[in-house]
Amino acid sequence: MSSSIKRAKTSEIWNYFTPIPSENFIANCNICKRKLSFKTTNSNLKKHLTSNHPTIALPSSTKGHQNLQRHQEQEQQQQQDPQHSQQQALTDVSDSTESTQSSTSKTVQSKMTTFLPKRMNIGGTKNITEKLMLLFIKDFQPFSIVEDEGFKQFVHALNSGYDLPSRHSISKTLLPTMYEQCRNECLDMTKNVKSVCLTTDCWTSVNTESYIAVTAHFLNDEFQLRHILLDCSLMKTQHTSINLATEIKRVVTEWGFQEKVLLAVTDNASNIKNAITKELNWKHFGCFAHTINLIVKDALDNDIVSSLLKKVKTIVAHFKKVQTRQKS
Missing domain, CATH: 1.20.5 (Single alpha-helices involved in coiled-coils or other helix-helix interfaces)
Structure with a gap:
């Protein structure tokens, strides 16, 4: 048990997994909640991310590769010139003895004059990172805010031991991770739903790009009304009835709602009405506000x-x- 906890504090892979205290060397995937073993190495966990969550960028291991390469070069040099290796070893011992005496006094002075922030563990870093992501998820701040000098100083003043992730890490790793977590939570929420109602509409961005959004509305087991945005995707084709029906059917199929749609609420445009009633054979209800x-x-x-x-x-x-x- 102690070894599993130690590994969780030292490896970056544990940003995506949580050890189970009651089970030795077993961890839960934070994204899909699947149980995985890590008794020998973390390779099984990395393999799970690669196979099941390909959008997640794995943490780099360049330091380990450099250390291994340096060790291999030293072994090759010793095999080629053993006499030189022995002389070099004696020189290293002599240098280390002299440097130890001088470094002792320097260490004492540095501790008295310099304060080094304590490095945060994986749990503390993960908690702050989750709160940082709210800037982009709820407040729609740009990723570049983590590169602003004022924001860096602000974060450092709050906790000098926290290292801000780069904008590349946010967009390529952290955001896809949170998206998959949210999607899996929504899938768990809707797996026992017997019927849903849909609302859908098309809109155009300031860049003149056309989008279609589909939202599901349903009652859960506690008879509480819930809403989930199933998809908001780019519409590259014309807004004909067939194209609209094809896109809506794709979204509904991905969520397993093919046979669960009671009715769909849209505006009163003829193309979307025909897509619902003629192409998909669903009941249609015109939007009350639009009416x-x-x-x-x-x-x-x-x-x-x-x-x-x-x-x-x-x-x-x-x-x-x-x-x-x-x-x-």
Whole structure:
């Protein structure tokens, strides 16, 4: 048991696994909650990440590789020139004896004049990193904030032993890890659901890229209403009924809701209505807010209301000009 705890504190791979105290050399994957053995080495854990979570970038092991390479070079040199190796060994012993005496006094002085922050363990680092990720998940801050000098100094003042992850590590490792954790939690939440209702809509970003979002609504075992955004994906094809139906069916199939859809709520556009009713053969319910908006538009589309609106706009424009002139 002690060896398993020690390994958990020294290896970066334990950012993604948690040892089980009641079971020797058994750990839970933080992403998919699967139990894995690590009795001999961590290779089994790394293999699990590579096979089941390919989006996660494994921690590098360049230091270990460099040490191994240096050791191999020393052995080759000793085999080629044994006499030189013996002389070098005697020289190293002599140098180490002299350096030990001088380093003792330097160590005492350095402890008196310099404060070295205590290195954090894996658990403490993981806890702070999870809170750091909330900046990007909830507040939508840019990844580059971890490279801002002011933010670095702020974090160092709070905890000088914490090393900020790079923006590359955040985007390639930490964020995919949290996404898979969230997705697996949602899959566990919906595996016993017997029926769902869907809402879907298309929208265009400021970069004129078209997206489609699909959200599921259902009641859990405690009769509580839950909502899950199943997907928000880029629509590269035209918004025809067939293309919309194909994209919605892909999302529903990935979540295992093919036979569980009671109805779908969309706006009143003909393409999405046909996709739901004709292509997917689901019940369709028009969006209530969109229906009210259409009613208001139709109500305003007459001569009396148009004339009244024109007069109101003229009055408002007049008083705005008066206020501008008074201020000048």
